């Protein structure tokens with residue numbers, strides 16, 4: 506069958522689909538739909554494919570009519586599966602082995618970039634985050650991760666002479682917050698490569714600029730360092746089911762929160778990202794518990810930011826995830842086109858985001874972290890938070906004010 510994904514399917518699936526094609530002569534478009542669907546079903550471990558093609562139901566039809574009905578019945582069944590919350594109770598993926606075995610020092614001119622929100626128009630509410638790629642590629646194995654597909658799969662690339670470069674770099678005037686977790690995990694290697702020393706140098710040169718580290722690790726040896734107050738450490742959080750089944754090799758929820766607690770005890774500003782929320786069976790209860798753990802482990806005034814977001818894929822990333830034929834149920838979801846990418850339909854996102862925010866106690870909403878939706882449609886703000894920003898500029902201004910005043914408050918408190 507003609508589709509680049511066809512050769513990535515297991516031999517038994519190829520044989521079955523070839524036999525079907527010989528009988529039904531699928532059109533080019535039908536072949537594409539069938540191969541992509543088959544690839545998803547096998548990744549979800551919901552095979553064999555024979556279960557999904559109901560040939561008996563079309564036995565009273567002939568020719569093209571039979572072929573079309575067979576394909577549309579298949580797509581209908583798969584769409585029903587996608588629409589319902591993903592079931593994980595019968596899904597036990599093989600443990601993913603670490604496959605990034607080599608770290609290399611890389612020399613590159615360009616280390617600064619911007620967040621992946623679309624530049625033109627306002628299809629997503631964007632905070633104008635600048636990014637700094639000190640390390641490229643990650644040793645964790647999250648099954649939804651686009652970083653895994655961007656870079657050489659077996660190499661962790663570390664920027665050489667980062668210290669000298671950050672000593673000399675001149676930041677643009679509109680750079681007031683920089684994220685380092687867009688091309689890797691910011692804390693998985695601690696300060697092994699001198700990355701944190703280099704970032705501390707930059708943070709001291711620009712004391713009004715917030716430098717955000719983002720991690721799914723539980724490493725804490727870096728807490729012994731004397732970091733400037735404008736370095737904020739953040740942890741990505743998720744429901745335990747998603748961490749266990751889809752965020753391979755990463756720290757458990759309680760390990761992440763314990764590490765974050767230790768950081769906060771050291772006076773380091775902390776933040777959290779509930780990202781990506783996944784629509785799975787039991788999501789309400791598990792996400793409620795995640796937020797309960799956060800709000801009982803931390804005081805509202807200790808946390809700088811709390812973002813909420815979900816799965817969003819570009820076409821390229823979808824293609825790569827499918828071609829990997831990994832065991833994952835992450836693509837068992839409705840893939841609705843949104844701002845040039847694919848994500849859950851807006852009503853599903855609204856339900857998840859509003860639920861997450863509703864789990865926070867009142868004082869968190871008033872004196873707590875700066876809440877925001879990460880790279881999301883502006884129409885989702887009002888139903889989630891009860892307020893919204895008219896444009897990106899006002900969102901960015903509110904975020905800047907909140908971050909800077911929280912960081913100053915925590916620094917004053919640390920020196921009392």
Ligand code: SF4
Pocket residue numbers: 642643644645646647650651652653688689690721755
């Ligand atoms: S921790 Fe982040 S960078 Fe690493 S695999 Fe997971 S999503 Fe990708």
